[in-house]
Structure formats: structure tokens, C-alpha cells
Amino acid sequence: MSKFESTNGVSRRSALQISAAGGMVATGLGGVQWAMAQDKPKLGATWPEGSQGDTVYLGAAVPLTGTYAVQGADELKGMELAIEHINTNHELMKALAPKVNSGVNGKKVKLLSADSAAKPNQALQVSQTFIAQNKIIAMTGSTSSAVAVAMNKFAQREKIIYMAAISGSNDTTGKDCVRYGFRQGVYGEMTANAIGPILVKQFGKNRKAAFMTPDYTYGHTTTESVNNYLTKEGGWKMVTNQVSPLGTQDFSQYLTNIANSGAEFLINVNWGRDAVLSSQQAKQFGLIPKMTLVLPYQIPFIAKEAGVDITHGVYAATDFWWTLEDKYPLAKMFVESFHKKYGYRPEWGAENGYVSFAHWARMVTEAGSFYPPDVIKQWEKGETIPSLLGDVHYRPEDHQCVRPVIIVRGKEKKDMKNDEDFWDIVEIVDGAKVIQKPDAFGCKLGDYT
Amino acid sequence: MINTANFLSQLFNGLVLGALLALISSGLTIIYGTLGVLNLAHGALFMLGGYAGWLAFEYSHSFILAVAAGALFVMVVGVIMEQVIIKHFYSRPDEDQLLVTFGLSIVFAELIRYFFGSLSKKVPPPDIFGGITNMGFMVYPTYRLALLGIIAVALLVLYWVLYRTRIGMIVRAGIEDSVAVDSLGINVYKVFTLVFGIGAMAAGFSGIVYSPVVAMSPDSGDAILVQTFVVVVIGGVGSFPGAILGGLIAGEIISLTSMVNPAYSMIMLFVAMTLVLVFRPRGLMGSIGRT
16 A cells, blocks of 8 residues: 655665765865754754755655545645656746756655555654655645644654645644644635635525534534634524544435435535535435535535536635636646646646645755755745745745635536536635634744754 | 434434445355354455446446446455465464455455546446435435345345255355265355355445445445444344344444434444443354354
């Protein structure tokens, strides 16, 4: 199940370290490292060892099995493409991180990946292996906020930078935020504030909604955010909230409760295969189209898996949809490059993986250092930087990227221009207008060293 | 939200879920009862049935052919599994059997992932069973209603084979005393291969008939396996009627608990299993088991 791309990197690096000891001062780069070694003593598990060879390693624990397997595989492809572009000076990568030069800070970048199955303990185990064997200097993973929260704590302890991949919980950069964790993607509160006004405008006030919630931090915080918005701003009422475990197959009991609740809307917070199966079964039970389905935080490719007969007319909030290429030139470059390599158009996960790595490369090269506090401080300058969807910035207070939220509506089959043309872009919502105050969810970042 | 309509609806839901669990568990329990093998690949065989049926449907667009293909393919897989691997493990310790069948379940899931990716696949219900039926106290997917009948027929056929045919008689005699049956000139081991095939087929058949309800993915077997084992433990390991009783009890516990609080449905299922293990270690209808 696990795929370790390189296991002999350590011995090669050891050999390089020995030879570098003699020749280091002779080169400019070596001189810099020598100076760093003086005023930047050993820190955590992989500084400075992880930055001393000719290659630096990034570790990705992504779900390749289980409920989020489809999204994890897509995410990993985005990451792999980013690494390829970093090492080969691709023009898209140069646009996002101009100082990338056949790698970062004079070193090639290599990605190590393995299956997390969206389970926190498995993600930690995998990452621990990457640290022990390859001295990774940055980590990513998640696609489950339970993993992201666990990895946050692990990153802070090990003093290794962690970029959450898809993670929708308010807690990831809220109460569970850490100095060493960063998040590029959107999450529950942002999407609630972005899709909420559109729902109230479209469907009116004082409506009755049934929620379906996966039973972990992402599900609970997103349901709370969406419900808060609709209750306060639209007078909507939550008539039932059906909480199911991650990986549920048969939703019949939950759907039966919803059928008896008198709801007019089915707000499905489930994600990944849970969203696919629950939506399909809601249709089987006749709840769709009797109730209006809403997907407040959604994988756009649910349409590919669940069928357009379920998603047409459905409002959903997401991070990225490939037709944004019509508006953003960098998105177009990304979609074309990805499509050429993998044969399909990239999903949200791929975009998230790609941009997270591009932003990491930018910070490392701008800082001119791998020393974690230097890189973190570069990030915390909060500079306006490019993304695939225009300029964005990371908030220094909670390490959350302030970026657009995309609201889409499902197309009918007859309106699809190709077999992946599932959604119309309804609105591109300015992230700054829908993000909560940095301290609203109790973020306290912790120490640099 | 507990009212009569919801109670009746959930009671009915429990019946359908329970019937499915009973059918899958019957295969598991036949194999254990006859061969003494705890087959952890049983869930993966369920998933394989779903995929084989889906593939057949893609080419034939026939639900009947899909069901036949799903069931027969998994039966063949079961026979090959038994001949090539499992028969070498009959006299090995239980943990060896568990490990080898667990390993096989991973191999099956990864092979499917390799060939078909992780996107879930489903067979649509036949047109005659499409849509929704109004049952008075609730509306219910017609196919789920039909599924109840399909499973009942399948269980009756299995019962008939095991209890009313010569093969069934040999199987049951073989469980009691394989040496005596062997001395009568009957090749017990050939019968055992067939039993493994039939047990596997029950899983494969369940997978394909369940596919219109829950789309199949490479990991579908994992989730169902746990519930299947709980059913077998409640009903009594090795007992065919026990699998049916256990399945129905499990289905009702899951459904009725979810009426009060869905988060507790699986917990209540395990509570029930624990109670059975404490007060009746061999399960409700088991003749073999822990004492």
C-alpha cells in the first residue's frame, strides 16, 4: 500500500555530507551553510541534517485508500506536478515562485509519498518514517481535518513545516493552529459565509433544512458555520442533523430520519465517497428532488461519480474548478499542463497540492534558507503573492491563506460542453470578505524554536 | 423524531439491512463451520462480486447477466483460492489463516484499484425495480424492496442445498467426522472446495445485488466485513440459521438506534455482541464456539 519513492537517499546523502565537510567553505553556498550552522543550532528532527545534501525531501501522507482515496490520488498528482515544475523551471512555477532555479536554494526537491487512508495515526506513522529515513524538511497530507489537526501538533513538536492539503475544519487554523502549520485552501467558515448569502437570496428566508454531517472536526465545524449563517441571516431552521461516521456505506437510516423531518433542503456536509453515496441514496429514497440538495463544501468531481442527474442545479462551494482557466491565465497553464500529463482536468485537490508546494518553494527561495524559523517568518510577512486564482496572502496571525471561494451550480447534461464540464461558476467570492477575524476561533500559534 | 411513521420506517430499514447482512454472513459462517477457516477476505469477495457484475453490465446492459457474472466469477475465485492457497492452511494455526486471508483481501482491493481506479462503480437497478414505492407509512426505493425478495430466495436456495441435497448431507457429515465420510469413499476434500466456492459465491452475489444500493469501491469490503463478523458472532459461529437471525438482529439494532441517535448505532451493535459473548459465548444458535 505504501509507496516509498526513494529509500536509498540517506546513504547517498551521508556520502555527500562527508565529502562536503572538506569542500564546503570553498563554495559560496557552502559558506552560507557554514555560517548558518554557527548561529542556527540543531532544531527539531531534521534541521540541519535535512538540508545538507544535494536533494531536499518533502513528505506527503495522502489517502490512497478509503473514503477519500479519489481525492487523495488527485492531490498527489498536483504535488508531483509541482515538484517536477520546481526542478525544471516550468514557466508556471516561475510565475508563482520566481527564484526557483532547477530546484530550491541550489538543491533538487524530491517528493516521498505514502497512503494515510485519511487516518491520523497512519499519517503520523508514515511521516515519522520519512523523517527517520529521509530527513524530510516539509510535510503535507490530510484531506481529512482529523489528520490535519494531528499533523499540526506533530509538525510543531518535530519543528518541521506542515502544509495542510485539503482540510475543511475551522480548527486547523483555528483553535488547533500551530506556528509550523500553514493552510492554502478554503474551509467551513469561509465557505459558509460565501455560499450563505447566495442561498438566502436564491431560496428566501425562513426555510427548513436537514443537515448531514460526517462525525469529525471538519463535519461539526462546517455544519455549525453554515447553520449559524443561515439561522442568523436567513431565519432558516435546522430541523435535523444526521451525524454519520466517516466511511459510512449505507445511509438509509439517516435518510429515513430526514424523510420524516419535514425539511425542504438537504444540506450535505459529507465529503468524498461519503458525499457520493449519501447523495445517490438520497435520490433513491426520493428526497432529491423533493428537497433541494446543497453541498456547502464540495469536491466538484462528485458530479463525475454520483451523476449529473443528482448535481444539476445544485449549489456548491469549492476551492477550484477548472473552467476558471477562462478568467485566470495561471489557472489555464495549470489545467493544460495537468491535463497533458494525466489525461483529465485537475480537481480541487490537485490545485491545492500544486499551489501549496509552489508557495512553499517561494517562501524557501525568498528566505534563501531552509532554517524553519526563517521560512516561517518569510511566510508571516503576509506579502501579496500570486496563486492560480489571482493574488492572495497568508495571515501572519493564523497562517491561513486569504483566497477566493468559488461558488458553482451544477449543469444539466445537455449544457455540458465536454465530459468534465459539470459546473457553472456562479460567483468568485473575495476571501477577505468571508474570512473570520484571526482570533475568532482561538488560534495561538506557539513557538518558533 | 420518534413517531409511528419513523419507527415503522426504521423497522423496515432494519429488515432490509439485516437481510443483506444475513446473506453475506451465511457465506462466512458456512466456510467457517465446514472448513474451520475464518476468511478475512470475505468482504473483498463481496466487493469483487460488485465489480465483476459491474463489468458484465457495462458490456451486456443486462442486470440478470451482471448478477450471474458477479456470483459465478467470485465462486471461481473462491475455488481457486481454496485450491491454491487455503487448503495448505487447514492444519496451520488460526493466526496463519487470518493473516493469509487478510493478505488476500488487500491484494484483491489493490488489484481492483490498479485496474479500475478509486472512483466508485454501480450497476443501476433493472427498470422494473426503479423508482419509489409508497408503502403507506413511508416511501421506499423499489429496488430495496425487491432486494428483500431476492435475498430471501437466495437464502432459501442456500438452505435447500445445505439441508435437502446429498451434497449438503455430505458437507454436514464432513463437519462432524471427515474421516468417517472419507472412509465411505467420498472425497471430502473435493466437497470442501465446493463449499468454499459456495461460501464465496454468497459474498459475490451479495456484492452485485447490493451494488445498485451502494456503489462499489475497492474498499467496500472492509466496511462490510466488520459488520459481517459481528453478525456471525451474535448468531453463532458456523450456524446457518444463526447467520440469518444475527443479521436481522444487527440490522434492527443499527436502524432503531439511529432513530434515537445515529452516532450510537454501531456502538449498540457492539454492545449487543458483547452481551451475547458474555451470556452465551457460542452465539444465539451456535453449536461450536468458545466456552
